[in-house]
Amino acid sequence: MDHEVRITLRLPADLHAWLVAHAKSARRSLNSEILCRLEAERAAPVADDA
Numbered sequence: 001m002d003h004e005v006r007i008t009l010r011l012p013a014d015l016h017a018w019l020v021a022h023a024k025s026a027r028r029s030l031n032s033e034i035l036c037r038l039e040a041e042r043a044a045p046v047a048d049d050a
Contacts, residue, residue: 011019023033 019033020030023030026033026036028036
């Protein structure tokens with residue numbers, strides 16, 4: 001990454017717990033898990049709503 005921005009993110013407790021569990025199973029930090037999921041979603045093709 002060329003430039004990083006720090007943000008504060010509010011999550012529902014159940015979503016946080018779900019992300020933490022997935023991060024642990026993937027042996028990643030919570031931050032890395034969130035980045036991985038966001039980057040995968042960004043790279044996914046956009047469905048045409050036509």
